[in-house]
Amino acid sequence: MMEAVLTVHRLHKKIKGRTIIEEVSFDVREGEIFGFLGPNGSGKTTTIRMLVGLVKPTSGEVRISGHDVAKHPEQALRHVGCIVENPEVYTYLTGWDNLAFSARMLDDVAEERIREVARIVQLDDRIQHKVKTYSLGMRQRLGIAQALLGRPKLLILDEPTNGLDPKGIKELREFVRRLAAGGLSVLISSHLLSEIQLLCDRVAIISEGRVIAEGSVEELVEKAGSYVLWQLDRPDVGRELLEASGQVKFVTEVEHRLDEAVLASLPGAIVTSMPKELVAPMIDLLVQQNVGVRAALPIAPTLEELFLGMTEGERHA
Amino acid sequence: MHKLLPLIQNETLKIWKKRRFYVIIAILLALIPIFTYAELKVAQNNADKFTDWRSQVLQRMTDIENTLSSDRIPEEWKRSRRVLLGQLQYYLDHDVDPSAPNAVTFTRGFLSNSVTLFIPLLILALGSDLISGERTSGTIKLLLTRPVRRWKVLLSKLCALVLYVSLTVVVTALLCYGISGLVFGYEGWGLPIFTGFRMTRDTIDSSQAHAVPQWQYMLMMAGLVWYSALVVAVLALMVSVLIRSTAASMLTMMATVIAGTILSNMSSSWTSAKYLFAVNLNLTGYLDGSPPPIDGMSLSFSLVVLAIWGIVGLIVAFGVFTKQDILN
Numbered sequence: 001m002m003e004a005v006l007t008v009h010r011l012h013k014k015i016k017g018r019t020i021i022e023e024v025s026f027d028v029r030e031g032e033i034f035g036f037l038g039p040n041g042s043g044k045t046t047t048i049r050m051l052v053g054l055v056k057p058t059s060g061e062v063r064i065s066g067h068d069v070a071k072h073p074e075q076a077l078r079h080v081g082c083i084v085e086n087p088e089v090y091t092y093l094t095g096w097d098n099l100a101f102s103a104r105m106l107d108d109v110a111e112e113r114i115r116e117v118a119r120i121v122q123l124d125d126r127i128q129h130k131v132k133t134y135s136l137g138m139r140q141r142l143g144i145a146q147a148l149l150g151r152p153k154l155l156i157l158d159e160p161t162n163g164l165d166p167k168g169i170k171e172l173r174e175f176v177r178r179l180a181a182g183g184l185s186v187l188i189s190s191h192l193l194s195e196i197q198l199l200c201d202r203v204a205i206i207s208e209g210r211v212i213a214e215g216s217v218e219e220l221v222e223k224a225g226s227y228v229l230w231q232l233d234r235p236d237v238g239r240e241l242l243e244a245s246g247q248v249k250f251v252t253e254v255e256h257r258l259d260e261a262v263l264a265s266l267p268g269a270i271v272t273s274m275p276k277e278l279v280a281p282m283i284d285l286l287v288q289q290n291v292g293v294r295a296a297l298p299i300a301p302t303l304e305e306l307f308l309g310m311t312e313g314e315r316h317a
Numbered sequence: 318m319h320k321l322l323p324l325i326q327n328e329t330l331k332i333w334k335k336r337r338f339y340v341i342i343a344i345l346l347a348l349i350p351i352f353t354y355a356e357l358k359v360a361q362n363n364a365d366k367f368t369d370w371r372s373q374v375l376q377r378m379t380d381i382e383n384t385l386s387s388d389r390i391p392e393e394w395k396r397s398r399r400v401l402l403g404q405l406q407y408y409l410d411h412d413v414d415p416s417a418p419n420a421v422t423f424t425r426g427f428l429s430n431s432v433t434l435f436i437p438l439l440i441l442a443l444g445s446d447l448i449s450g451e452r453t454s455g456t457i458k459l460l461l462t463r464p465v466r467r468w469k470v471l472l473s474k475l476c477a478l479v480l481y482v483s484l485t486v487v488v489t490a491l492l493c494y495g496i497s498g499l500v501f502g503y504e505g506w507g508l509p510i511f512t513g514f515r516m517t518r519d520t521i522d523s524s525q526a527h528a529v530p531q532w533q534y535m536l537m538m539a540g541l542v543w544y545s546a547l548v549v550a551v552l553a554l555m556v557s558v559l560i561r562s563t564a565a566s567m568l569t570m571m572a573t574v575i576a577g578t579i580l581s582n583m584s585s586s587w588t589s590a591k592y593l594f595a596v597n598l599n600l601t602g603y604l605d606g607s608p609p610p611i612d613g614m615s616l617s618f619s620l621v622v623l624a625i626w627g628i629v630g631l632i633v634a635f636g637v638f639t640k641q642d643i644l645n
Contacts, residue, residue, distance in 0.1 A: 015642075015644075046644070049642075049643065049644070052462040053461065053462060054458060054461055054462060054642070054643040055642040055643065055644065056640070056642060073464065073465075073466060074464045074465065074466060075464070076464075077462060077463060077464040078464040080462070082462050084458045084462065085455070085458075086455055088454065088455040088456045088458050088459050089456070089459070090331065090334075090454075090456055091454075092334050092335055092336075093330075093331075093334055097330070097334070101327050101330070101331075102459070102463070104323035104324065104326060104327050105320075105323070105324065105327070105460075105463040105464075105465050106463065106464065107320075107464075146459070150464075
């Protein structure tokens, strides 16, 4: 078992008599990318703010490398680099001045390290320019450089893809993977489920201030059913054949939570839920019966479906 | 102390790079020549009216000597007359026209007129956004997620602020001296200035009055200006902790300072107003013997009232800043 870099234990937060965060507990282990997932307003950002000492928990504790954030912020926060919401930097300073500024708030960060992080985030050619002139992506990278300056054990990125273009998102993803490969633990929060799924080893899902699931991404995905989409020449006949097998369940449009973009690319597709090993024999059967198979597409569930399933379950309970 | 110095360096650098101080210097560079010109006009008027200042001074001295020889004048009165006589004698001996302006006199006048409003406004431009500005831009998160305790963050800001307040007072005095000296000449350090008056609402007790050289008077005055500017700065820092918006926190402090000057100009029968900080800002008034705005106020009274306001401001600022949740 790998050591936990971040331990969150029974965190509560009440603001003006209203409970915002209730019983939130999770661990982030060494070298893993941990996803913190929840819709806007679920208490995600408040939780992250408690992790880094911006908000004081009503009860419960946050430990980073064994140090309590509320009691010993100097020891605990030494091991954390973070970007909470937007990459906040001083726009009237140059990139270099911003990094030097952060370096002075840490212990023994040499000038060489500033050059190094600037190189890591590929800002070295613009580092002497004012941040005012930077694009959002560059500010993001400067924010990350700042977070990495003190060689943290844990990097916390709150909604890091907000406002980035697809290319920027892809670069960020690769960058985070590279950092994690180097032994850094990364906690990423997002309301975009695909983002977490693409990047994270483990995930905690938060809704209305509570963690409703925690586990590896595969584990959680297995809990949600997968779908197979069929696009057939003669849908009526095909439907009958599929039904005759007895193991195929048809899923109506109301029930499934597929991305509309997927359905749009397969007009008239029949959405089914069935064992994966049955797909090949079914194709054989359909072809034998002269039903042209244009597409048979297994679709893994997205975390969104998972999430909706879980929150709905909660609501019914 | 551990890490405090680099933090102060950070805060000082930020205020500098925000170019607020440049603005202050620009304002001074624009205003001082205007006042210098006005002063020059006044001096020219006087010169037209009184052609020979020596005979005027001699006339006054004879008058005073006459009163000194009289038995009906109480001894305390005579003492202050003798001081005045000495001052007039100095003018004659050193061949200085007492009504002719010089750079030091101009600086003294400028400082003493700017202590209640102008200097506080400059200070507010520096201090009002120290915390609220970081909250508006979100960089407060950058400051408070580092391995540094919050009180150290605020203390470093306070130190930087004190530094800039001192710099503002010094730069104001230097620019006054430098610019007005071009017109009036850089003399006047040794001129004797009357001080030591004790004032009540109706009477001025001049029994303790004595003359000090103008340079010494200037130092005392600059010290008092610095002191009241410092209290304004501390309160601005407190307000910027309490109020999230920079504009609102600047406005609050400005309104308070201006209300103070208005209150002190109304010959107020509301005596408890003397405990308000803004009414006590005019510390230099005690030096030159102008009557206090409200009965019962004295230099030591004002110093203590301002000190209490400053200390309470610091307690509130640190108390709130170290505890508050940063939610947006």
